[in-house]
Amino acid sequence: MEAIVPILVQLIAGGAGGNVLAQVIKSLNLGPAGNTIVGALGGVAGTWLASMIPGLDSLIGAAATTGGAAGGIDLGALVGQGATGLVSGGILTAIVGAVKSAMAKS
Secondary structure, eight states: OTTHHHHHHHHHHHHHHHHHHHHHSGGGOOOHHHHHHHHHHHHHHHHHHHTTSTTTHHHHSHHHHHTOTTSSOOHHHHHHHHHHHHHHHHHHHHHHHHHHHHHHHO
16 A cells, blocks of 8 residues: 555646646646646656656655655655656646647647
8 A cells, every 4th residue: 555655646746737737828728637637647757757866866766665764654755756746747738738739730
């Protein structure tokens, strides 16, 4: 169960990031389901990529997935993963929304 919690945090935060971005920049809106799905995928992928960056790996990487030193879930790492998921979910939604808008104009 502890291994699932970080992924759930990334999925939820990414979906939220995608929906927030779509509300702020209407031209990138993919619809509620599209924003959520693309954002959730961006949340997981972005957190995974960020965990490979030296310095960030200790904040969002292995600490949350292994349970930390005490054998429980590392709350600080989960907060880092949530923040990274939120931002990367918004970024991927923006990219996909921009591509969709560009294709619609052609």
